Amino acid sequence: MDASNKESALNVNASSIKISDVSQDGDMLTFAITSQNLSGSGGVCVFRTYEDFIWLQQSLFSQEDVPELQGVIFPPLPDKPLPSHSHTQAKVLKQLGFLSLGDKWQIYCKALELYLQQVAAHTLLSKNKELYNFLSSSESPGKQRSKKGIFNRLSQVMEEMRKEGHKDVDEFFQSERDKTTNLSVLFKVATEKFLEVVLTKQKLALACGHFSTSLHLCVNQENADAVAFSKICLKLSDIIETMKRNFEKVSDNDMSTLGLGLELESRYQEAKREMLFRRTCRLVELDNANKNVDRAKPNKKAHMEEVQKATQKEFNLISSVAKQEIVHYHRTRVQVLRDFLIDWCEKQLSTAQESSTLFSQYLEACKGLAV
Amino acid sequence: MSYCSSLHASLFPDKQLHVLQDEDTEENGDTFDMQITVSDPEKVGDGMNAYMAYKVTTKTSLNLFSRNEFSVKRRFSDFLGLHSKLASKYMHIGYIVPPAPEKSIVGMTKVKVGKEDLSSAEFVEKRRSALQRYLTRTVTHPALLKDPDVIQFLENTELPRAVSTQALSGAGILRMVNKAAEAVNKMTIKMNESDAWFEEKQQQFENLDIQLRKLHASVESLVCHRKELSVNTASFAKSAAMLGNSEDHTALSRALSQLAEVEEKIDQLHQEQAYADFYLFSELLGDYVRLIAAVKGVFDQRMKTWSKWQDAQLLLQRKREAETKLQYANKPDKLQQAKDEIKEWETKVQQGERDFEQISKNIRQEVGRFEKQRVKDFKVVIIKYLESLVHTQQQLIKYWEAFLPEAKAIA
Numbered sequence: 001m002d003a004s005n006k007e008s009a010l011n012v013n014a015s016s017i018k019i020s021d022v023s024q025d026g027d028m029l030t031f032a033i034t035s036q037n038l039s040g041s042g043g044v045c046v047f048r049t050y051e052d053f054i055w056l057q058q059s060l061f062s063q064e065d066v067p068e069l070q071g072v073i074f075p076p077l078p079d080k081p082l083p084s085h086s087h088t089q090a091k092v093l094k095q096l097g098f099l100s101l102g103d104k105w106q107i108y109c110k111a112l113e114l115y116l117q118q119v120a121a122h123t124l125l126s127k128n129k130e131l132y133n134f135l136s137s138s139e140s141p142g143k144q145r146s147k148k149g150i151f152n153r154l155s156q157v158m159e160e161m162r163k164e165g166h167k168d169v170d171e172f173f174q175s176e177r178d179k180t181t182n183l184s185v186l187f188k189v190a191t192e193k194f195l196e197v198v199l200t201k202q203k204l205a206l207a208c209g210h211f212s213t214s215l216h217l218c219v220n221q222e223n224a225d226a227v228a229f230s231k232i233c234l235k236l237s238d239i240i241e242t243m244k245r246n247f248e249k250v251s252d253n254d255m256s257t258l259g260l261g262l263e264l265e266s267r268y269q270e271a272k273r274e275m276l277f278r279r280t281c282r283l284v285e286l287d288n289a290n291k292n293v294d295r296a297k298p299n300k301k302a303h304m305e306e307v308q309k310a311t312q313k314e315f316n317l318i319s320s321v322a323k324q325e326i327v328h329y330h331r332t333r334v335q336v337l338r339d340f341l342i343d344w345c346e347k348q349l350s351t352a353q354e355s356s357t358l359f360s361q362y363l364e365a366c367k368g369l370a371v
Numbered sequence: 372m373s374y375c376s377s378l379h380a381s382l383f384p385d386k387q388l389h390v391l392q393d394e395d396t397e398e399n400g401d402t403f404d405m406q407i408t409v410s411d412p413e414k415v416g417d418g419m420n421a422y423m424a425y426k427v428t429t430k431t432s433l434n435l436f437s438r439n440e441f442s443v444k445r446r447f448s449d450f451l452g453l454h455s456k457l458a459s460k461y462m463h464i465g466y467i468v469p470p471a472p473e474k475s476i477v478g479m480t481k482v483k484v485g486k487e488d489l490s491s492a493e494f495v496e497k498r499r500s501a502l503q504r505y506l507t508r509t510v511t512h513p514a515l516l517k518d519p520d521v522i523q524f525l526e527n528t529e530l531p532r533a534v535s536t537q538a539l540s541g542a543g544i545l546r547m548v549n550k551a552a553e554a555v556n557k558m559t560i561k562m563n564e565s566d567a568w569f570e571e572k573q574q575q576f577e578n579l580d581i582q583l584r585k586l587h588a589s590v591e592s593l594v595c596h597r598k599e600l601s602v603n604t605a606s607f608a609k610s611a612a613m614l615g616n617s618e619d620h621t622a623l624s625r626a627l628s629q630l631a632e633v634e635e636k637i638d639q640l641h642q643e644q645a646y647a648d649f650y651l652f653s654e655l656l657g658d659y660v661r662l663i664a665a666v667k668g669v670f671d672q673r674m675k676t677w678s679k680w681q682d683a684q685l686l687l688q689r690k691r692e693a694e695t696k697l698q699y700a701n702k703p704d705k706l707q708q709a710k711d712e713i714k715e716w717e718t719k720v721q722q723g724e725r726d727f728e729q730i731s732k733n734i735r736q737e738v739g740r741f742e743k744q745r746v747k748d749f750k751v752v753i754i755k756y757l758e759s760l761v762h763t764q765q766q767l768i769k770y771w772e773a774f775l776p777e778a779k780a781i782a
Contacts, residue, residue, distance in 0.1 A: 179619065186614050193607040200600040207596050211589035218582045222575060225742035232749045239757065334620050338781040341626060345778050349771035356764035363757040369750065 011037045012135055014120035019109040020045070027083050029105065031112065035120075035135050044136045050080055052134065053112070055141050059130035060119065067314050068124065070282065071321030073275045073329055075118035075125075076267035078111045097195055098259035102252070107260055114264065124321075163284050164277060170319065176326055177276050184269035191262040198259060201251040208244035212237045235369070239362050246355045253347040261340030265333060272329060279315075279322050286315045405431040405510055407525075409503035412495045414482065415446075421483045422446050423495060425502060429525045435517065441526060447474075449530055450502055456520045457509070463676070464726075465669050465733030467741055468515070469508035470661045472501035500650060504658060511744065562677055566731065572738060573670055580663045587656040594653055597645035601638050608634035622781040629777045633770050640763050647759040651752045659745070666741065673730045680723030687716040 012035050021032040029050060036043045057077045063069055078099050084092040092100045099108045119125050120135075134141055168174035215237035220226040289308040296304040411426040428442040454471035461468050478494040506525075510516045524530065564570050608631045615628030694709040 179617075183614075183617055186610065186617055190607065190610040190614050193603065193610045196603045197600065197607050200596060200603050204593070204596045204600060207589065207593045211586070211593060214582070214585050214589050218586070220575065220578075222571070223742075225739070225746060226575075228746045229742065229749070232746060232753065236749075236753055239753070239760075243760070330620070334623050334781060337623060338626075338778065341630070341778040341781070342775070345771050345775045349768060349775065352764050352767040352771060356761060356768060359757055359760045359764060363754065363761060366750065366754050366757060 012120055012132070013038050013040070014117050014126070016043075017113065017116045017120055017135070019113040019116075022105050022109055024083065024105075029081055029083075031109065033116065033135065046134075046136065046138060048134070048141075052141050053077060053115075056119075056130060056134045060125055060128055063128065066124070068317050068321040070278045071275065071318040071325060072122070072124055073268070073272050073325045075115050075122070076264075076271045077115055078108060078267075081105065081108050093195075093199075097191060098198075098255055098263040101198070101255045101259070107255055110256070110260060111264065163281055166280055166284050166287075168280070168283065172323065173276070173279070173319070177280070180269060180273045180276060184266065184273050187262065187266040187269050191259075191266045194254070194259060194262055198251045198254045201247050201254070205244045205247035205251070208240050208247065212240040212244060215240065231369070235362075235366060239359075242355070242358055242362070246351065249351045249354075250348065253344060253351060257340050257344035257347060261337055261344075265337060268329070268333065272326070275322060275325065279318055282311075282315050282318055286311050405429070405433060405516075407503065407506045407510060409499050409506065412499055419483055422448075423482060423498075425499060427506065427525065435522065436526060438526075443525065443528060443530075445524070445530065447472075447479075447498070447502070448532070449524070450505065452530075452532075453509075453520060453524045454505075457515060457518065460518070460520075461514065462665075462668060463672050463730075465673060465730040465737060466512070466514060467662070467665050467669055467737045469505060469512070470665050472498060472505055497654075500654065501658075504654070508658075508662075512740075562674055568735070569670070569673070569731070573667075576663055576666055576670075580660065580667075583656055583660050583663065587653065587660060590648065590652045590656060594645055594648045597641060597648055601641040601645060604634055604638040604641055608632075608638060620781075626777050626781050629774055633774050636770055637767070640766055644759065644763055647756060651756045651759075655748065655752050659748075662741070666738070669730075669734055669737065673727070673734060676723070676727050676730050680720070680727050683716060683719045683723045687713065687720050690716050 016034075016036040018034050019031050020034045023030050023032075030047050031049070032045055032047055034043060034045045054077070057074075060074065061069075079095050081096070081099075082088060082092050084100065096108070099111050101107055116135075119131060125131070130141065168177065215233045218233040219230045221230065286308075289304070289311045293301065293304045293308050406429070408428045408430075409425050410428065412423050413425075415422055415424045424444045424446050426442050427445050428440070429436065430440045432439060451471050451474075454468065458468045475494070475498075478491070478498070481488075481491040482495060509521060510525075515521055611627055611634060612631035615624050615626075615631055618624035618627055690709065690713045694706065694713055697706045697709050700706075
C-alpha cells in the first residue's frame with residue numbers, strides 16, 4: 001500500500017488495528033480501538049460507539065466526487081449490537097447470527113476489528129480522511145449525516161428489482177453476477193444451519209449440567225452399600241460435568257472460527273452482490289442513454305450524445321474498478337476461509353485430544369473402583 | 372439385522388450383564404456363571420394376530436441345567452406369563468421379583484400392521500433389550516434361578532400359552548401396589564413398627580424413587596437433544612456439500628466437500644452416542660424406577676402380612692371371650708365347638724407371627740441384595756458409557772487429523 005506523498009494516504013498499519021476492549025453501559029457498547037502507524041513509532045487508542053461506526057460507513061459511501069467508488073466492494077459493517085434480554089433473544093440471533101454469541105461480545109468485536117482492517121487496507125477507501133479521524137482523533141466523529149450519496153441512491157434503486165435481471169454486455173460480469181447470486185444464498189444457508197448445530201450443542205451442555213446436578217443430590221450415607229452407591233453417583237456426576245465442559249468448548253471453537261468465517265463470507269458475498277447491482281444499474285442507465293441518442297430529435301441530439309459519452313466513461317471506470325475488486329476479493333476470501341478452517345480444525349483436534357485423555361482417566365479410575 | 376441392533380452389537384460385543392458371584396455369603400457358595408441373550412426377533416403370522424418371536428439363548432456351567440448351551444423361541448406374552456407366576460409365588464414372602472417390560476399397544480400395532488420403518492425397528496430393538504435385561508435380573512436372584520418355572524422357560528422347547536397376562540406387567544405391579552396401599556390405608560389400626568429399620572428403609576426408597584425419576588427425566592432430555600444435534604449436523608453437512616459443488620476455487624471446493632464428509636461422519640457419532648445415552652442410562656434408570664415399585668410392593672406385602680396376623684389375634688381374642696361366656700351357659704356342643712375354634716385360631720396366630728417374621732427376614736436380605744446389585748449395575752453401565760465416550764473422542768481425533776491437511780492444502 002502506497003503511503004508516501006499522497007495527501008490523503010492513511011498513515012496507519014492496517015493489520016495493527018485491534019479492538020482491545022469493550023465496555024457495556026446499559027444497552028450502549030463502547031469499543032476501545034488501538035492502532036499503530038506505519039513506521040511503528042506511535043500507537044493510539046480511541047473509544048467509539050456503534051453510531052460512530054455507522055458515521056464512518058456513511059462517510060465512506062458518500063464521496064460524491066469519486067465515481068469509481070461505485071465499483072468498490074464495501075467491507076460489510078456488522079449490524080447493530082443489541083444486548084439480548086430474554087424477550088429479544090430470538091430477534092438478536094436472527095439479525096446477528098454468530099456475532100451475537102460468545103462471551104462478552106468477543107466474536108462481534110473480532111468482526112468489527114476485521115471490518116476496520118479491511119477498510120484501512122483498501123487502496124481507495126483508506127484515502128478517506130474521515131477514516132484517519134475515526135482511528136486517531138480523541139474527539140467523537142460527527143453526527144450521522146442525512147442519508148446522501150450512493151448509499152441513498154442505492155436504496156432508491158434497490159426498489160427496482162427488475163434491473164437485477166438485466167443482461168450484461170460483458171461475459172465476465174454476467175458470469176460473476178450469476179455465481180454470486182447462487183453462492184451468496186448457499187453461504188447464508190450454510191451459516192444458518194451451522195448456527196443451529198452450535199445452538200443445539202449449547203442445549204446439550206445445559207442438559208448435561210442438569211443431569212450432573214441431579215446426580216450430585218443422590219447422596220446417602222445410611223450404610224456401606226448406600227455409601228458405595230453415592231460414590232458412584234458422584235463419579236458419574238463428575239463425568240457428566242466433563243461432558244458439559246466438552247460441549248461448551250466445542251461450541252466455542254465452532255463459533256469463534258468456522259462460525260465467524262461463514263458469517264463474514266456470507267456478508268461479503270452480499271457486499272459483492274450489492275456492488276454488482278450498482279454496476280448493473282449504471283448499465284441500465286447507459287442503455288437508456290444509448291436509446292435516447294437514437295431517438296433524439298435533432299436539436300437535442302448533441303446534448304444526448306454528451307450525456308451518453310459521460311455515462312459511458314463513468315461506466316467503464318466503474319467496471320474496471322469492479323473487475324480489480326473482484327479479482328482481489330477472490331484471492332483474499334480463499335485465504336480468509338483457509339485460515340478459519342485451519343484454526344477450527346486445530347482447535348477441535350486439540351479439544352478432542354484433551355477430552356479423550358480425561359475420559360480415559362475416568363475409565364481407568366472407574367474400573368479400579370472397589371465395589 | 373436392523374441398523375439399531377447392529378449398532379447395539381458393535382457397542383456391546385460380548386459383554387452382556389454377567390452374573391457374578393456375590394462377595395458375601397450365599398446359600399450355596401459355588402461359583403456360577405450364566406449368560407442369557409435375547410436375539411433374532413422374527414415376525415410370526417400376519418395381520419392383527421401376528422407376534423414377534425424372540426430367540427432366548429442360555430450359556431451356563433451350572434448343573435441346574437441339563438446342557439451348557441441351549442436356545443428356545445419365546446414371545447412377549449411368555450415373558451409376562453413367567454413374571455406372573457413368579458410374582459404370585461414369591462412376592463408375598465418378600466422376594467423382590469424383577470418386573471417384566473411394559474406392554475405397548477401402539478408399538479406392537481405398528482409391528483403387526485407391518486410398518487417397516489425406523490420407529491418400529493427401534494421399538495423391537497428396545498423391547499428385545501428390555502427382555503434380555505429382565506431375564507438376566509431374574510436369574511441373578513438366587514431363589515428365582517432355581518424356580519422350576521424359570522428353568523422350564525429357559526429350557527423347554529414348547530411352553531403352554533400364557534393367558535391373562537394383564538395383571539402383572541410393570542403397570543400391573545403398580546396397580547397391585549396401589550391396591551395394597553389402599554388396603555393398608557383402610558386399616559383401622561396403624562401398624563406399630565417395632566423395627567425402625569423398616570421405617571427408615573421405606574423412607575429411603577421413597578427418596579430414591581423421586582431421585583431416580585428426576586435422573587431419568589434428565590437423561591431423556593439429553594437423548595432428545597442429542598438426536599436433534601444429529602439431525603442438525605446432517606442438515607449442515609448437506610449445505611456444506613452444496614457449497615463444495617458450487618464453489619469455483621478448486622482447493623476450496625475440495626475442502627468444503629471434505630468438510631461435508633467430516634460432518635456426516637460426526638453425525639454418525641452423534642447417533643451412536645444417543646444410542647448409548649439411551650440404552651445405557653435411560654433404560655437403566657427406567658428399569659430401576661420399575662424395580663423400586665416392586666420393592667415398595669414387598670414392603671406393602673409385609674404390612675398385609677402383619678395385618679393378617681393382627682386380625683387373627685383379634686379373632687382369637689373374640690373366640691376366647693365367646694368360650695368364656697359359653698362356660699356359664701349350658702350348651703356343651705357349642706362349648707366344644709368354641710374350644711376347637713380357639714385351637715384353630717391359635718394355630719393361625721402362630722402361623723401369622725411366623726409369616727411376619729419370615730417376610731421381615733426375607734425383606735432385609737432382599738434389600739441388602741438389591742443395594743449391592745444396584746452398585747454393580749451402575750458401575751457396569753458407567754464403564755460401558757465411558758468406553759463409548761472415549762471411542763467417540765478417538766474417532767473425532769481421526770477425523771480432524773485427516774481434515775487438517777485438506778484445509779492446509781487450500782492455496
